[in-house]
Amino acid sequence: xxxxxxxxxxxxxxxxxxxxxxxxxxxxxxxxxxxxELMLNAANINLIxxxxxxxxxxxxxxxxxxxxxxxxxxxxxxxIILVLYxxxxxxxxxxxxxxxx
Amino acid sequence: MxxxxxxxxxxxxxxxxxxxxxxxxxxxxxxxxxSTNRSLLAGTAAGGALVSLAVAVWFTFAGVGxxxxxxxxxxISILGGQLVVDQLALYFMIVVAIVTALITVASYDYxxxxxxxxxxxxxxxLAATGMSLMAAANxxxxxxxxxxxxxxxSYALVAILKDNRGSVEAGLKYFLIGALSSAIFVYGISxxxxxxxxLQLENIxxxxxxGDVDGYGGLLGLGILMLIGGFAFKTASVPFHFWAxxxxxxxxxxxxxxLSSASKxxxxxxxxxxxxxxxxxxxxxxxxxxxxxHAFIILAIVTMTVGNFAAATQDNVKRMLAYSSIGHAGYALxxxxxxxxxxxxxxxxxxxxxxxxxxxxxxGAFLFVGLAERWEVGRTFEDYNGLSxxxxxxxxxxxxxxxxxxxxxxxxxxxxxxxxxxxxxxxxAETTAMLAVAAALVVNSAxxxxxxxxxxxxxxxxxxxxxxxxxxxxxxxYAAIIVAAVMTVVILPGFGPVVDTALEAATAIVG
Numbered sequence: 001x002x003x004x005x006x007x008x009x010x011x012x013x014x015x016x017x018x019x020x021x022x023x024x025x026x027x028x029x030x031x032x033x034x035x036x037e038l039m040l041n042a043a044n045i046n047l048i049x050x051x052x053x054x055x056x057x058x059x060x061x062x063x064x065x066x067x068x069x070x071x072x073x074x075x076x077x078x079x080i081i082l083v084l085y086x087x088x089x090x091x092x093x094x095x096x097x098x099x100x101x
Numbered sequence: 102m103x104x105x106x107x108x109x110x111x112x113x114x115x116x117x118x119x120x121x122x123x124x125x126x127x128x129x130x131x132x133x134x135x136s137t138n139r140s141l142l143a144g145t146a147a148g149g150a151l152v153s154l155a156v157a158v159w160f161t162f163a164g165v166g167x168x169x170x171x172x173x174x175x176x177i178s179i180l181g182g183q184l185v186v187d188q189l190a191l192y193f194m195i196v197v198a199i200v201t202a203l204i205t206v207a208s209y210d211y212x213x214x215x216x217x218x219x220x221x222x223x224x225x226x227l228a229a230t231g232m233s234l235m236a237a238a239n240x241x242x243x244x245x246x247x248x249x250x251x252x253x254x255s256y257a258l259v260a261i262l263k264d265n266r267g268s269v270e271a272g273l274k275y276f277l278i279g280a281l282s283s284a285i286f287v288y289g290i291s292x293x294x295x296x297x298x299x300l301q302l303e304n305i306x307x308x309x310x311x312g313d314v315d316g317y318g319g320l321l322g323l324g325i326l327m328l329i330g331g332f333a334f335k336t337a338s339v340p341f342h343f344w345a346x347x348x349x350x351x352x353x354x355x356x357x358x359x360l361s362s363a364s365k366x367x368x369x370x371x372x373x374x375x376x377x378x379x380x381x382x383x384x385x386x387x388x389x390x391x392x393x394x395h396a397f398i399i400l401a402i403v404t405m406t407v408g409n410f411a412a413a414t415q416d417n418v419k420r421m422l423a424y425s426s427i428g429h430a431g432y433a434l435x436x437x438x439x440x441x442x443x444x445x446x447x448x449x450x451x452x453x454x455x456x457x458x459x460x461x462x463x464x465g466a467f468l469f470v471g472l473a474e475r476w477e478v479g480r481t482f483e484d485y486n487g488l489s490x491x492x493x494x495x496x497x498x499x500x501x502x503x504x505x506x507x508x509x510x511x512x513x514x515x516x517x518x519x520x521x522x523x524x525x526x527x528x529x530a531e532t533t534a535m536l537a538v539a540a541a542l543v544v545n546s547a548x549x550x551x552x553x554x555x556x557x558x559x560x561x562x563x564x565x566x567x568x569x570x571x572x573x574x575x576x577x578x579y580a581a582i583i584v585a586a587v588m589t590v591v592i593l594p595g596f597g598p599v600v601d602t603a604l605e606a607a608t609a610i611v612g
């Protein structure tokens with residue numbers, strides 16, 4: 001109760017930055033997926049903390065939607081990583097370079 | 102009129118019809134999973150898209166969404182204002198339905214040997230449902246859900262040629278950047294929610310105008326910046342444009358056409374709605390210290406320039422079209438850059454016109470590439486040399502698309518660009534930087550003429566470098582290309598109603 005809203009925002013920003021760092025540095029597609037999950041959960045922390053702060057439930061309900069969508073995104077992502085592995089025998093995101101950047 | 106008696110949710114019919122069509126395709130697939138009955142599947146998908154188009158056009162003319170002062174039925178809000186059907190929503194539902202219909206008809210021939218027919222069409226229709234809903238979404242929640250509904254099938258569609266390395270690589274890159282940008286987008290939503298306590302666009306605007314967010318201006322500003330990142334991904338503009346060349350090049354050509362036309366239009370409609378409804382320019386500026394139009398002015402100039410300069414250096418036709426599609430996102434961004442505190446409906450209407458014309462000409466151009474892929478002539482400009490001797494009709498259509506994309510006078514693309522230019526000049530009375538945008542538009546259009554006419558020259562003037570066998574004439578692809586070409590041309594005499602509809606819709610949302 002006594003914890004200020006700013007600490008929640010700091011926590012979520014920290015989590016978001018860890019996720020972003022992972023996205024930028026990891027070459028394994030699965031690690032990339034996990035880093036994106038961290039970023040999405042950082043948003044969830046914000047939504048729930050602010051829902052408590054503002055005293056309405058909108059944010060909490062939206063956090064439920066975000067979790068469901070994150071799960072759907074992982075399902076599609078794992079499917080793509082699976083065909084990636086079948087075609088390239090690797091899940092390193094820097095390996096597929098049939099097209100130049 | 103019958104519309105009066107219908108319950109409010111039926112106003113969403115264009116999107117609902119697409120959703121039902123997608124489910125019907127799933128039923129077909131579960132009854133006979135290995136069916137390759139292409140006529141039935143493509144016919145159902147195209148039929149659903151056409152019915153959705155017809156209903157959206159009917160609603161527009163019946164006055165659904167038109168403000169009551171203009172003799173219409175007023176905008177219809179559904180689920181407590183989470184979704185809203187107004188002129189803007191119907192206009193973009195029409196654009197999405199047109200592109201979907203063209204794509205499904207063309208896919209009939211493109212996917213001739215493909216194993217997963219029903220999956221392909223149901224994914225296309227579900228993505229179209231998401232885009233149609235994006236047009237009507239009026240709260241950050243529904244915007245995010247509709248955006249994901251459009252994105253998730255698109256990832257799978259890009260990678261649908263499972264044994265083709267290019268397609269899988271394109272799918273991977275599209276997915277990685279898409280997942281990253283949607284994480285940034287949802288974090289932006291959470292910050293805007295934190296600053297205002299609401300997710301519905303009108304309520305956000307009310308809180309901002311009421312001055313209740315003092316002290317949270319920085320949070321709000323960061324949130325808005327992150328939202329722009331999400332829109333930039335969906336519309337393939339700088340700084341999230343990296344996926345576009347790879348995804349468009351590796352994906353099956355009809356999917357590239359779908360993503361670059363319908364998906365881009367849907368991305369713009371949410372950007373238009375969010376920034377005109379939720380963040381009133383004057384009050385938001387007072388809170389965050391900067392006008393958000395400045396971000397769009399910079400993005401518009403950079404996106405146009407990056408897209409067109411990169412397109413000019415390409416050898417691969419599909420990749421050239423992909424970069425040109427980034428350039429066109431830059432043109433449409435002028436619609437947001439030119440907004441002012443008390444006006445700007447003209448420039449936004451021009452951007453909407455451009456997105457409609459673009460829906461025809463760009464879809465057509467990508468479908469011609471699809472035709473060339475089916476002929477297996479190769480991918481570079483040289484491979485296209487002298488195609489006109491063997492397929493004059495398709496090449497004439499392609500010339501129409503390319504000249505229209507470049508903005509040559511007799512075609513639709515000229516008019517929308519001309520309106521954008523006029524709008525930018527008009528807005529420069531308030532923001533001098535808009536003069537730079539107008540100049541960038543002219544310079545980039547001139548540059549784009551160079552690489553578009555290079556392709557026309559290859560098709561019509563160069564001699565074939567190799568002798569080819571007789572080229573097939575697949576009915577569906579030809580039909581879609583010719584319809585797109587005819588519409589690109591006749592939209593000129595028919596431009597009056599389009600201009601009126603777009604301007605009315607823009608006025609309703611800006612005013």
